[in-house]
Amino acid sequence: MLHEIHESRLLSPRSFQAGLLDSTYENVLEHIDCGVMLFDEEGVLTFVNARAYGMLEIQRYTLAGCTVVDLLTHLSLSRIKKRQLLHIYRETVYKGKTMYEFMDEYGRYWEVNASFGAGMNGSYLFTFKEISDYKKIEQTAYQNDNLAMLGKLSASIAHEIRNPLTAIRGFIQLLRPHLQGLGKEEYAKIILAEIDRANDIIHEFLSSSKPSSPQAGIISISALLKEVILLTESEVLMKGCQIVLNAIAGELYISVDVKQIKQVLINMIRNALEAISDRLDDTTGRIELGAYREGGEVRIIVSDNGKGMDVCTMSHLFNQFFTTKENGTGLGLSVSDRIIKNHGGRISVSSRINEGTSFVISLPLTPGFTA
Template identity: 55%
Template sequence: MLSEFQKTLLQSVKAFQSTQLVKNKYENVLQHLDSGIILFDSEGVLTFVNVEMAKLMELPRQSLIGCNLLQMLRHPHLSRYLKRKVIRIYRETFLYGKKFHELVDEYGRNWLITITYGDQMDGDFLLSVKDVSDYKRIEQTAYHNDKLAMLGKISAAIAHEIRNPLTSIRGFIQLLRPHLIQLGRDEYARIILAEIDRANDIIHEFLNSSKPSAPLKSVIDIPTLLGEVVLLTESEALMKNCEIVLSLPEDSSMTVSIDTKQIKQVLLNIIKNAMEAIEEMDAEHRGMIDISAHSEGELVYITIRDNGNGMDQNLMNRLFDPFFTTKEKGTGLGLSVSYRIIKNHRGHISVDSTKGIGTVFEITLPMVDSKSAVVGASQ
């Protein structure tokens, strides 16, 4: 009789130990997830919080266990910013019943908030927070590429059909010009020709943005390239009360294989935009455009920084979209063309900006070693 009892007790202990091992195993998995996890019971008391969530909240895990939502909000070490975020998440998920909610933090990172509850949770509420910034960037890149593909189809269909009648109109206006001069109306002909040329320039941008020509690469040193760009822009900059400063590291080899004309087009476009952003500031504002370059590993980084008007996050998100512009006479194609050119060079272009402070563009290009440079120059 006693042995049967001992046997049953031993089995119960083993079952308990097995259950505890399984529990510890799954808890360990939850602790090391890259998502923040927090669990409230049916009474609204916090019963579990993993390492990632405690890190996001910048609070020790043990100080959160056993708190309800109100006590958590009153935590002396919870920042005011995080309190606002917690209240917003509570409102969106619990009050409005949204099981999925997205928010952007002060650093521009995207977060996906998910809440799980119901019969399968036995009355508990599981809240998870995951950084989805990388997925958002991939999604935005795919969306941008879809737009460019659509632009290519449109341009192939209509661009040449527009150019042909413009060429005919231009020819007839030139034939009529002597008669207009006799009538004292040469100004009319000049304006018409200028507008036709402007329309042709827009169509040229349109075609380039949909399908920039394949790069005709040659080997060039980045300091040489940037020096030429500064020479092309510094006189216009001075006229617009801007100073262009070129900063380059000493004794640094930064050789790239690029289509010099195309990359110059990108750099000149960014510098022109910087001048226009500076013009939007107060007339007494002294404009500064800093151009620098440095190498890291097999990449060269070109940075163009201005102290112009800057832009907000919404504007930055659409900056490389075709046809998006804030200028009255802009086509919205300059930066989308630049994006395609850098992409065709296996590079990357990014922007960071603060309204009222300025904007920073960074272009990354792959470098070539001395052996590749010799091969590239001979081709």
């Protein structure tokens, strides 16, 4: 039937729609969700539908009577489009492949199917279908498989490293009195500190590869924030900073894994301390904690007057292994983000260079426990 289509009508500069093509088949080809291009045995384009010339981004009437060579040198066709068509020609007509995939200049994926051979009497039929959604699903599945494999591998390696570290730590503790006698106790302190740092990194890797499920318990926001301040206050004061809990209107309750949420808040406070210490002026460091109700959610705010961040840094902030710290692992905020998402919440951030940063944690309020 497609051979009959191209024999029954040739395209003219006046109109691609005029001719002897049966209106029913023409209407079908014109409105299907893929581009259609038909070349006769002499390489002349005899049919193209709206989807196809829209993809080429040129006017339909300019394609009238074009051969393959004319199309590849078309004045209205962009250089990128010409290159893409040349690749399609090489892969299908020249190499004889019936299917070819490519990505256009807009990042969209297309699948080209070519029909030719004895049954086509020398004609070539090309159909173009966008497969961007399928590609995204395929890439996501591939990435998830790789991440799952990497997570298992990381957990296995971390466990294997942790065992000898525990043994080394024990032997250093036994040797400590002898090092004291030699006046080298500082060596023992350095070794123990480095072992503890290595264990902290391993713990972050394990948390990242396999975060535990939340063990929910109801707690008031004010009580939660007061506990976090008690846990971090000495560290904050030692660095010459202040930590302040702003007044909270009413009593707000959330159902969360308290240990995990504390981990998130403490991590943010420690990040704030580092941001404050990186400032080049003599501004007194200040960290503020607060919370307020917004509809059915509570917004917990952790803000500082540290060095701030640029837009580029903020865009990568929650990516695994992304860090701006010399000795950072890039796991703290990615783990925090995953913990909050596991609780049905989200984290947002705003920042200005040399002015400070604010993190906002949004979590669902517990019904019946709001004052």
